Amino acid sequence: MAERGGGPAAPFVAVRGLNVHFRRSRKAGESVRAVDGVDLDIFTGETLCLVGESGSGKTTLVRAIGHLAPITSGSVRLGDVDAAQLPRKELRSMRRRVQYVFQDPFESFDRRQSIFSIVSQPLRVHKLASSRAELESKVYEALEECGLDPPGEFAKLYPHQLSGGQRQRVSIAAAVVLRPELLIADEPVSMLDVSVRSDILSLFVRLKESHRMTLLFVTHDLSVAWEIADRIAVMYLGKVVEEGTADQVIGRPANPYTHALVTAIPVPDPHAAAPPPGVKGDIGDIVGIPAGCRFHPRCPYALDRCSQTAPPLAEVGEGHRSACIRNEELELAPPHRLVAGTAG
Amino acid sequence: MALLSISSLTVEYQRAGRTIRAVDDVSFEIETGTVVGLVGESGSGKSTLALSLMGLLPRNGAVTGGSILFDGAEMTGLDEPEWRTVRGRRMGMVFQGAMNSMNPVRRVIDQVAEPILTHETDMTKADAADRAGELLSLVGIPADRHPAYPYEYSGGMRQRAGIAMALSGRPAVLIADEPVTALDVIVQARILQLLEDLQEALDLTILFITHDLGVVARLCDRVVVLYAARSVEEGTVEDIYDRPKHPYTRALLESVPNFSRGRGKSHGIPGAPPSLMDPPAGCRFHPRCPRAMDICTSVSPARSRFTATQTAACHLYEEEAGGDG
Numbered sequence: 234m235a236e237r238g239g240g241p242a243a244p245f246v247a248v249r250g251l252n253v254h255f256r257r258s259r260k261a262g263e264s265v266r267a268v269d270g271v272d273l274d275i276f277t278g279e280t281l282c283l284v285g286e287s288g289s290g291k292t293t294l295v296r297a298i299g300h301l302a303p304i305t306s307g308s309v310r311l312g313d314v315d316a317a318q319l320p321r322k323e324l325r326s327m328r329r330r331v332q333y334v335f336q337d338p339f340e341s342f343d344r345r346q347s348i349f350s351i352v353s354q355p356l357r358v359h360k361l362a363s364s365r366a367e368l369e370s371k372v373y374e375a376l377e378e379c380g381l382d383p384p385g386e387f388a389k390l391y392p393h394q395l396s397g398g399q400r401q402r403v404s405i406a407a408a409v410v411l412r413p414e415l416l417i418a419d420e421p422v423s424m425l426d427v428s429v430r431s432d433i434l435s436l437f438v439r440l441k442e443s444h445r446m447t448l449l450f451v452t453h454d455l456s457v458a459w460e461i462a463d464r465i466a467v468m469y470l471g472k473v474v475e476e477g478t479a480d481q482v483i484g485r486p487a488n489p490y491t492h493a494l495v496t497a498i499p500v501p502d503p504h505a506a507a508p509p510p511g512v513k514g515d516i517g518d519i520v521g522i523p524a525g526c527r528f529h530p531r532c533p534y535a536l537d538r539c540s541q542t543a544p545p546l547a548e549v550g551e552g553h554r555s556a557c558i559r560n561e562e563l564e565l566a567p568p569h570r571l572v573a574g575t576a577g
Numbered sequence: 578m579a580l581l582s583i584s585s586l587t588v589e590y591q592r593a594g595r596t597i598r599a600v601d602d603v604s605f606e607i608e609t610g611t612v613v614g615l616v617g618e619s620g621s622g623k624s625t626l627a628l629s630l631m632g633l634l635p636r637n638g639a640v641t642g643g644s645i646l647f648d649g650a651e652m653t654g655l656d657e658p659e660w661r662t663v664r665g666r667r668m669g670m671v672f673q674g675a676m677n678s679m680n681p682v683r684r685v686i687d688q689v690a691e692p693i694l695t696h697e698t699d700m701t702k703a704d705a706a707d708r709a710g711e712l713l714s715l716v717g718i719p720a721d722r723h724p725a726y727p728y729e730y731s732g733g734m735r736q737r738a739g740i741a742m743a744l745s746g747r748p749a750v751l752i753a754d755e756p757v758t759a760l761d762v763i764v765q766a767r768i769l770q771l772l773e774d775l776q777e778a779l780d781l782t783i784l785f786i787t788h789d790l791g792v793v794a795r796l797c798d799r800v801v802v803l804y805a806a807r808s809v810e811e812g813t814v815e816d817i818y819d820r821p822k823h824p825y826t827r828a829l830l831e832s833v834p835n836f837s838r839g840r841g842k843s844h845g846i847p848g849a850p851p852s853l854m855d856p857p858a859g860c861r862f863h864p865r866c867p868r869a870m871d872i873c874t875s876v877s878p879a880r881s882r883f884t885a886t887q888t889a890a891c892h893l894y895e896e897e898a899g900g901d902g
Contacts (some may be wrong), residue, residue: 286761286762338674396848426618427790428618428786428828431832431834432847453762459836460838483836494763496766497762497763498791499762499792500795501830501835503818507773562873
């Protein structure tokens with residue numbers, strides 16, 4: 234089990250002062266601050282869920298962590314290496330340590346490639362099999378542990394012969410076949426039918442445990458995060474606004490934005506009360522980035538000074554941090570009745 | 578009397594020389610002023626059913642059996658000019674992609690006014706613009722944003738404008754196909770609240786089509802659960818969530834994360850929804866059903882009635898609760 238926030242273990246991923254800015258137009262010289270001054274630790278063996286609405290910067294952040302997006306400034310250390318400092322040759326071997334699973338299993342494959350070819354490709358690229366027999370045995374093992382059994386049969390099929398859930402299992406197999414230390418999954422269940430989602434979630438947890446991987450899981454759906462996360466980090470307009478254990482962030486959210494997000498989750502219970510309105514506007518209404526706390530124009534608890542000072546992430550409980558200048562005084566009611574328990 | 582009464586509805590597509598039955602003998606009713614949720618996964622037929630209710634089936638699709646009675650009038654067999662007197666008027670529609678279906682180069686208020694002018698021929702342009710303004714205010718768009726262009730709206734505002742357009746014909750029923758699916762959760766909650774408020778204020782009847790069991794619990798009075806083109810269970814929201822009868826309904830509810838059940842307690846349903854090109858014989862859920870019996874593999878289950886409000890089609894209940902159809 235991972236050390237939960239603030240434990241003595243060294244983080245596997247250490248993000249410090251990370252900025253990823255995109256230039257919007259050459260002439261105006263204005264830039265979009267997709268990730269803006271993020272510090273984040275991800276501990277070895279834990280599942281960290283990065284949660285946020287569209288436009289929060291969560292995908293850009295994980296791409297920067299895997300060095301798929303250019304970093305404007307700041308650093309991302311994986312284990313003991315800072316990839317930004319690595320020569321190109323070594324970057325490739327580092328890339329092997331970090332693998333991705335993306336949202337759309339329908340788009341990510343070449344339809345003319347067999348499942349064998351899809352799952353064996355990463356092994357061939359990284360020259361990790363010295364013979365056909367070794368290649369086959371690694372591919373079959375990956376397919377089998379991803380629930381595509383019998384692997385010999387699945388290996389011969391093509392993507393269009395599989396269901397959505399099976400295709401997502403193939404993309405997971407193609408990621409874990411390299412035995413990465415960090416698996417980054419970006420909305421991997423949001424295209425899938427409800428009835429197949431939870432088995433894919435438990436597959437992630439099982440693989441993480443059997444291969445001692447660290448799992449960074451991006452989702453817009455807090456109920457998915459609650460199902461599998463050890464810890465949750467919530468992003469809003471390029472900043473992490475709250476982080477803590479799943480029970481802390483969803484059970485007792487401290488930041489008004491997280492509170493609004495958790496409150497708004499429609500629960501499968503007709504007896505649950507309708508969520509009270511509170512938050513104004515939506516993330517897409519925000520033109521440019523507001524000064525001070527980015528959430529202040531929508532926040533029901535905003536004071537004048539919220540528009541002046543950007544609040545730092547500050548401790549509100551053990552391993553629980555929130556970026557709000559009213560951390561000390563606000564007492565936000567728990568939005569849902571939670572039954573605490575463990576993931577997996 | 579029911580405002581919308583669907584009985585034994587069957588819809589088929591012709592594709593590559595084959596017939597695909599996307600809605601198979603589905604019956605349910607919607608009483609005036611109620612919200613009915615139509616729930617299903619991919620391939621359940623829920624979107625096809627919605628299209629057939631609005632006369633919007635693609636060319637290769639047709640209603641091949643059953644009836645759709647809307648306010649006492651038969652809708653199957655209407656031709657396109659006849660549909661145009663119903664659709665967008667007494668039957669309003671809201672889609673998932675309402676945000677993308679607006680004309681990008683016309684002001685929002687003009688786009689809301691347009692169907693009003695088409696439908697109510699005695700109205701002047703100025704009256705139609707006034708009415709469009711009222712509708713936009715009703716759905717919570719401030720007056721200073723009415724003349725803006727769609728690209729100046731956020732996703733939530735565009736969906737609000739889509740709802741205003743759906744209301745422009747003063748509809749008796751609103752057919753909403755995944756209207757909040759593409760929205761972020763905070764915006765989604767407010768659009769659901771808006772639909773609930775409008776339903777109360779205008780005594781609207783709503784058919785709400787979705788895969789999201791949380792949204793259904795929040796908004797609907799009754800629920801129809803579809804699986805592989807057939808209705809497997811129907812009841813009030815309390816029937817469905819508190820005492821589900823069909824093994825599919827039960828399994829579907831268990832597959833959704835639920836805060837009041839504890840973490841890691843959700844379980845998926847093995848396998849995947851079947852392809853309608855080649856559906857399983859007997860009960861279509863039997864290959865995934867934990868309680869399947871021999872009979873389930875060959876005989877389609879009849880509907881059993883449990884209470885005045887709840888029915889399900891499953892062989893488990895055929896003896897204890899007497900068939901009903």
